[in-house]
Amino acid sequence: MGIAFESLYSDIAGRTGRLTVGKKTIKTPALLPVINPHLQLVTPKEMRSMGVEALITNAYIFSQSREYRQRALDEGLHKVLDFDGVIMTDSGSFQLSVYGQVSVTNTETLSFQRDIGSDIWVPLDIPTSPGADRGIAERELGITMHRLAEAKEVFGKDAPVAGPVQGGIFTDLRAQAARGVTDLNFTFCPIGAVVPLMESYRYRDLVSVVMAAKTGLTPSACVHLFGAGHPSMFALATAMGCDLFDSAAYALSAKEGRYLTTHGSFKIDELADLPCACNVCRTHTAEELNNDAGRERLLALHNLYVTVAEISRIRQAIFDGTLWELVDERCRGHPQLLAGYRALLGCAGSLEKSDRVSKRRFFYRGSESCSRTEIVRYQQMLSRLQLGNSVLIAFDGGMRDEFDDTLFFKPPFGPYPKELRETFPVGQSEIPEWDDAMVSTGCRGIRYLMESHPKSRFVVSCKPCWEAIVRQELENIEVRNDEI
Ligand code: GUN
Ligand code: ZN
Numbered sequence: 001m002g003i004a005f006e007s008l009y010s011d012i013a014g015r016t017g018r019l020t021v022g023k024k025t026i027k028t029p030a031l032l033p034v035i036n037p038h039l040q041l042v043t044p045k046e047m048r049s050m051g052v053e054a055l056i057t058n059a060y061i062f063s064q065s066r067e068y069r070q071r072a073l074d075e076g077l078h079k080v081l082d083f084d085g086v087i088m089t090d091s092g093s094f095q096l097s098v099y100g101q102v103s104v105t106n107t108e109t110l111s112f113q114r115d116i117g118s119d120i121w122v123p124l125d126i127p128t129s130p131g132a133d134r135g136i137a138e139r140e141l142g143i144t145m146h147r148l149a150e151a152k153e154v155f156g157k158d159a160p161v162a163g164p165v166q167g168g169i170f171t172d173l174r175a176q177a178a179r180g181v182t183d184l185n186f187t188f189c190p191i192g193a194v195v196p197l198m199e200s201y202r203y204r205d206l207v208s209v210v211m212a213a214k215t216g217l218t219p220s221a222c223v224h225l226f227g228a229g230h231p232s233m234f235a236l237a238t239a240m241g242c243d244l245f246d247s248a249a250y251a252l253s254a255k256e257g258r259y260l261t262t263h264g265s266f267k268i269d270e271l272a273d274l275p276c277a278c279n280v281c282r283t284h285t286a287e288e289l290n291n292d293a294g295r296e297r298l299l300a301l302h303n304l305y306v307t308v309a310e311i312s313r314i315r316q317a318i319f320d321g322t323l324w325e326l327v328d329e330r331c332r333g334h335p336q337l338l339a340g341y342r343a344l345l346g347c348a349g350s351l352e353k354s355d356r357v358s359k360r361r362f363f364y365r366g367s368e369s370c371s372r373t374e375i376v377r378y379q380q381m382l383s384r385l386q387l388g389n390s391v392l393i394a395f396d397g398g399m400r401d402e403f404d405d406t407l408f409f410k411p412p413f414g415p416y417p418k419e420l421r422e423t424f425p426v427g428q429s430e431i432p433e434w435d436d437a438m439v440s441t442g443c444r445g446i447r448y449l450m451e452s453h454p455k456s457r458f459v460v461s462c463k464p465c466w467e468a469i470v471r472q473e474l475e476n477i478e479v480r481n482d483e484i
Helices: 044-049 059-064 069-075 077-081 093-099 106-115 134-155 171-183 195-199 203-216 231-239 249-255 279-283 286-291 295-320 323-330 335-345 367-371 373-384 436-452 464-473
Strands: 003-011 014-021 024-028 054-058 086-090 188-191 222-225 258-261 264-267 390-394 405-410 414-416 457-461 478-480
Touching (some): 003 295, 014 295, 054 077, 059 086, 059 106, 106 134, 134 171, 171 188, 171 203, 195 203, 203 222, 203 231, 231 258, 231 295, 231 323, 231 335, 249 258, 249 295, 279 295, 286 295, 295 323, 323 335, 323 367, 335 367, 367 373, 367 436, 373 414, 373 436, 405 436, 414 436, 436 457, 436 464, 464 478
Parallel strands (some): 188 222, 390 405, 457 478
Antiparallel strands (some): 003 014, 014 024, 405 414
C-alpha cells in the first residue's frame, strides 16, 4: 500500500515519472480530469480511451448525494464511475473555501474516502484565501497541520493520504508547511489554495508560492497542483516541479462556450475556424460546433483532447530537455504568464541544481533565454578552467600566438576553450545574429572567469560594435579590435 513516486527523466525542476498507488501505476506528469458524478459531460470510460490514467472526484459530493452515496459505499467508486484507473478523491475542502463550512470532520471524510475505495484520499485541509492576513494564514495552517498529523495517526503511515501544503500567500509559511508535511512522511503533496491566484492571472504569485513550497519538499515527493488549470500554464507549473494537475477547466469552459487552446481560450461563437486536429474539430465547422445541440459535450471533448495532448507534449519536452523552450512558447500567450515566466527565470539559481547536465539542444528565443539555468550552470563551471598568465578571449574565433591561452566566445554563454566547442551547451545551441542582451550575458561569463582567476591577465578581442558593451560589463578590461 502507500504511495510511491519514481522520477525518470528531468528538465529544469520538472520530471517525468511513475506514480504507484497500490497496484496501479500511472505516468507523470499527469492530468486528473475532475469528475462530477451528477454531471458527466465526458464519461470516465471515454476519458480512459483518450489516454487518461487517473481522475479526481469529490468525496463530499458523493457523501451528500442521495443517488450516489450508498451505491459508492456498496459497489465502490471504481464500479460506480466505471473507471479502472487511479481515482483520487478530494475532501470537502473546496466547498469549505467556497461556502465557509462543511458538515463533515477530518476523520469522517477520510473514513468515507477509504470506504468507497478511493485510491488517494485528501484530508480536510483549509485552503487559505490569498487575501487572508498572516494571522489567519498561520491559524489555518495550524489547523491543517493538526489534521494531517491526525490522518497519519488514525489511518496509519501507509494509508494513501495526500498531505496538502497551505500557508496562503506567505512564502515562509509555505516553506514551513512543506517541511511539516515532509516531516510527517507524506510522499504525495498537493499545493493548495492556488485556484484564486490562477483565476485572477496572478502567475507571478503562483510561482513564488510554488517555489517556496518546493524548498520544503523532498525531490521524491509527488507534487500535485490543486485545481490547475488551463493547459497554457502546465508547462510553467511542470518546470517548477509539479507532477499532477486536476483540471475542471475542460468542463467549466465548455459550459461557458469556451474553446481551449494551449495559448488561451476563445469564445466559440467568435471563432471562424477550429485550429485543432481532434475528432470534434475535424468533423465540425466552427459554426456547426457553435450551433450543435450537444455543444457543451463537444466542447468538453475538444477541451479535454487539448489538455491531454499538452501533457504528452510536456513529457516529450522533458525527455528531450527542451522544457524551457516550451515554457517560453506557452508563456507568450498572456502577459501575466510572461510575468510568471520571468519570475521563474529569476529563480534560475536554485532551479539549476535540479536541471539536467546535457540536453538535446538550446534554442535562443530572445532576451529571456539569457536567464536560463543552462547559462547559470555553464558560467559557474568556468571557475574550473585552468588558465595561464595571459588569456585572450577572441570573439572572432581566431588564435593569437602571444597569449598562454586563447578562449573563444559564444553568447549568451561566454568564453569557451576549443575542447568544449562540440559539447552541450556551447556546441548544441542555436543562436541568431548576436544581440546586446546575449553579448552582455556572455560578458558576465567573462567576468566570472576573471574573478575566479585573479592571477591571469585578460584581453578581449572583438569588433568595434561590441566594445561599448564589453567595457560596460567588464571594467578596466583591455580591448583590441584586431580581426583575423
Ligand atoms: N481544490 C482546489 N484547491 C484545493 C485545496 O487547497 N485543498 C483541497 N483539498 N482541494 C482543493
Ligand atoms: Zn479539437
